[in-house]
Amino acid sequence: MSDLPDWCTGEDFCPVTATANLLGKKYHPVILHRLLKEEKGFNELKRSIPGVTAKVLSRSLKDLQENRLVNREVLSESPKKVEYSLTEEGRSMEKVLDAMREWGEQNFTEKQG
Template sequence: MSEQSSEQPNRLELWCAGEEWCPITATARLVGKKWHPVIVHRLLKNGPLGFNALKEEVDGISSKVLSDSLDDLEEKQLVNREIVSEKPVRVEYSLTETGESLRPVIFAMRDWGNEYLEPAEDRDSAIA
């Protein structure tokens, strides 16, 4: 990455297919995986959480998928993983400054969903 002044946020390098770099496509690739926005939302809403507490907050996610998602979000510099205690080992997850900067995006998704979506009565009547 190139050098940046201390006033600029830490910028992530993402590759985009096509002739021009597209910030929408790149951002969608970054946070568009099924559980990523939900995990970021729960950390925005609750602050730092341990693995089991986060799993409870993200209803329907398996331990493996949560672990893989957290690894991916950590690699993309959106989530911090901190070992809080050695015995027993306890890990806590929090958002990085870059992860925190997704607040308006994630809350806009929440607000749009609250305004334009409603729970389906059953799976067959839902839009997939």
């Protein structure tokens, strides 16, 4: 049995669809992008993403962990300190995220000013 999410298996599987399903979730690309430079604790990550609620961030991080893109490491129990980092698979998204950033800069930044 495969440990891949349901949308990654079956007759309808397509690599583009699988990637779009993952990155199409509102905060997933931003979370991955924030973790490219350095590991972050939950609150630090939350402060770096305007508008994200703790509930949504927690759910998004769990989804990214289940998809093997993010590691969660408990550093201390009292007070509880958790740090998030990218897995090797998560780091492999760097070119995709860079391409998204570059496209956004070219197509939104220039048109805004």
